[in-house]
Amino acid sequence: xxxxxxxxxxxxxxxxxxxxxxxxxxxxxxxxxxxxxxxxxxxxxxxxxxxxxxxxxxxxxxxxxxxxxxxxxxxxxxxxxxxxxxxxxxxxxxxxxxxxxxxxxxxxxxxxxxxxxxxxxxxxxxxxxxxxxxxxxxxxxxxxxxxxx
Numbered sequence: 235x236x237x238x239x240x241x242x243x244x245x246x247x248x249x250x251x252x253x254x255x256x257x258x259x260x261x262x263x264x265x266x267x268x269x270x271x272x273x274x275x276x277x278x279x280x281x282x283x284x285x286x287x288x289x290x291x292x293x294x295x296x297x298x299x300x301x302x303x304x305x306x307x308x309x310x311x312x313x314x315x316x317x318x319x320x321x322x323x324x325x326x327x328x329x330x331x332x333x334x335x336x337x338x339x340x341x342x343x344x345x346x347x348x349x350x351x352x353x354x355x356x357x358x359x360x361x362x363x364x365x366x367x368x369x370x371x372x373x374x375x376x377x378x379x380x381x382x383x
Contacts, residue, residue: 247289252280254299262321265356288315290338292331300326303335314345336365346381
């Protein structure tokens with residue numbers, strides 16, 4: 235494991251982060267999985283989540299964005315925030331970055347929702363449970379989770 239700069243900072247996503255978020259997304263795409271062949275759709279999600287003001291990044295002084303939590307208001311559950319994607323660059327893993335990003339979302343004090351594809355290979359379903367999310371349903375392609383304050 236590569237040692238990273240221990241001065242990780244967390245902040246809301248800004249426009250200048252879009253390219254760096256996309257780069258980390260591309261790095262972790264096979265684990266999540268994300269259909270990168272439709273890059274316009276992915277870029278649209280990044281922009282929508284950034285513009286919602288609900289998304290966070292983890293920034294390393296040397297490499298820029300090393301992790302992200304893309305979120306926006308949940309269209310199906312009024313008052314809730316939907317965690318669309320969360321990812322941490324491979325060389326920045328093992329330092330609790332995703333846990334801190336989830337904590338930043340929890341600090342909003344509203345319910346959080348997330349869906350994890352059954353093809354996800356990042357152990358995200360287990361991580362969400364570890365962070366206090368409960369399974370609320372499942373279908374043929376994904377499992378839904380919710381955290382309540």
